[in-house]
Amino acid sequence: MFNEDICSKIILPFCSDYHRKRQIFNRSIQKYPSAIIYCENARDAEEAVRYAASKGMEIRVRSGGHNYEGFCIGNKRLVIDTSLLKDKSICEDTQTVRIGSGVNNRELYHYLSQYGYPFPSGTCPTVMAVGLTQGGGWGHSSRMFGLTCDLLVEAELVDPRGNLIVANDREHSDLFWALRGGGGGNFGVITSLTYQLLPKVTKVTYVDIQYSKINDGTSLHFLRTWQKWLLKKENRFTPNSRIFNSEKEGMGIFLRGFFYGTPEEATASVQPFLKICGAKASFRYVTFLEATEIDASVYPPFEKFRFAGRFVCGNYSNRQMVSIIRLVKKRARGSTYASVALYALGGKVRDLSPCETAFYYRKANYIMGIETIWKSPEVQPENLSWIHARFRCLCSLTVGSYINFPYLCTGNYMKAYYGGNAKRLMCIKSKYDPCNLFRFAQSIKPCYASRIYKIRGKD
Template sequence: MSGIDATALDSLRATLRGHVIAPQDDHYDDARSLYNAMIDRRPAAIAQCMGAADVRATIAFAQETGVDLAVRGGGHSGPGLCLIDDGLTLDLSPMRWVRVDPEAATVQVGGGSQLGDLDHETHAFGLGVPAGIMSTTGVGGLTLGGGHGHLTRRYGLTIDSLIAADVVLADGSLVTASEKEHPDLFWALRGGGGNFGVVTSFTYRLHPVHTVGVAATVWPIDRTGDVLRWYREFLPAAPQDLTGFFAVLVIPPGPPFPEPIHGQKMCGVIWCYTGDLEADRLEEVLSVVNDPAPPAFHFTTPMPYPALQTMFDELIPKGLQWYWRGDFFDTISDDAIAVHERYGQGIPTDLSTMHLYPVDGAAHEVGPDETAWAYRDAVWSGVIGGIDPDPANDDLIRQWCVDYWTDLHQHSMGGSYVNFLGEAEGPERVRSTYRGNYDRLASVKRAYDPDSFFRANQNIPPSAA
């Protein structure tokens, strides 16, 4: 269906506690803006939901009118799947709330919350959830995709800490999914994306984390091969208290990096250490950073965990042009290293980058069929991001990303972290993300959304009855 009748839209406004924003309204452009400014879609309306009642009413409206529906949490979707031209966006962003139970070491989080909301509240109790590396990321999209970040080697994926989720289904019913209630839905939500319903709240198990050791080590870009050959052996054998994601990058013009290396292409590792800082264990563990080659810069400091989570917020704020693609890797082969060397030398813009995030350690302690996340044997989750503030460079960053990914993909495990799937990569790429879990996901989709009402996502069509 294209567009929404004005009279019908008025009826939705009368039903919701939250705002309904249409193209003629003053705040429309702000309401439809995404983290990725490369996406420019014009929904017929945006329903800003204040709670589960608003979510139910919005779903009922979309079902009755036949309008296409998309669901928006934090708005970080790389391909912009939370907006549909001429459709209806169900916007959870007003539902930003966090409730910590320090005695039970659990936290309940509203479906529109961002990681910064979660980190701020839990940090006050010396607790946290393993989730992402940027405070502006939406909790919902990250969790439903699986979720990895600085605490993954120590505490697992985000979904490994998920205890329960409140979900509004396509028929408007509100259910709680957990190990005991709707366990099949709970299994699918842990990595299966937004295919099964609208999650209005998440409940997580909390883990001890407060002040962490943070380090940044960078080497000249022509030492990429030496560093990667060292990194691929060192990190998987390191204690789970230590993690570090590898990157090719252009050094940004600001602290902690000294001015002489600003603007230079380099490779590096951003480290996070959750072990004993009093005994200078971080310096001891990282004393080996000279082994592959002398670093151009090496910096260590203790840091509150939420400060680490906000470290990149100012560098890559909302409103930049993005194009990304990803893959899983169980090893970093010599052939893959040659690809990284070539494309690292050719980084097209100052913000474009490639990251390899470790997803081993505690994440390997969960079986591949225990959650929808099928790549429990992956050691790294890689993403290539073409990034720039200027829309005139869209073709440049897109082509660099696609060429880099095309040459690297043959050295991957074949599938990607679903949140790193890019624009229109196709159903086979979605299938490859879930390996042997795909058919079970399609069966759960048939049980909970047989008409594929929730299809503005990396879609898993329902299996035949």
């Protein structure tokens, strides 16, 4: 049994707020865990893990609940939730910041901005740094400063035996390697993360370029410009873009991001995009924090969606670009928004070798994903089929999948997410979680996974 202290932090199916607390960002995923434990400190996490292990209960670890496929939750699972771990402390002497696993992007940006520091995390305000960092962590500063995981210097986590351990360059350095790109929920319950600080930044230029009511010619011109522009050695700008088909606006494109420089420098840098027919651009000279708030303003509190994200390493021919544009020409029944999403890589991301951390696809030019969003549960099957049918085409044009944008139908997922790092990750998994306590539909397999699955049954 749990001690009395932790009992007050457990949400059970008969609790009045159970149905609210079991929800995650992607509302198309509905799971019914047997209990949710809200950890208020590392001791709670230790106790929760020991309890689950002693009872043979299956665990899910959750912080922000933004995993696209809901790997943070499950039917009849014990969910260990770290969203209440909100501590933050900065040490300017060592140039580090330490945060609890319940700190989200917005909270981290606000905290660091008080001291004048930027931080290369993601665009959605409610995504938690702990989930994002473990998968790599893309954001509008990636080309300038690297992935979020590249700044991680230490993690504290509760291992499968229920012990709090530290992973950094000196202690459990193999695990530290795996936590930087291996994806969340595989090795234990992280309770805190420490990151390196960056040089202070005063202002950035928020670039927003839009093209509305576009035709295929504009999309083609845009894709050609995108792939050529990314090859420039311009680390100051990490744009993301979408070629979208929305219920409200029809076909359109946007390109956004922070430029680390003045509006004049930004305008010169993105000239090729401004030359595309119909471009409407704005260049706002704002503080780093204001730029993150502009990003944040586009996100709803939750939605129903599927998204599959893959890596692009080369350049496309016109014929291939036409197939990409065709992916979103028709929406599924009931879909309110479908898009091909592009996230620039390169710059500092590429400076590390693919095996320096577990994030393998460092040499990719960008991430390309497809997405559909819908509202009514009735149209969910059509939307799932829509993405499934297009995923094959996406795979034929790309090389591997981004673990932070997972898709359940990804075949041979170990290879897809981790490429040449898959074997090393499997060995580290076997060492730190030999009983495969932390497992879910696409978790890292231990080396002897097939034997374990036979004994315990598949997830």
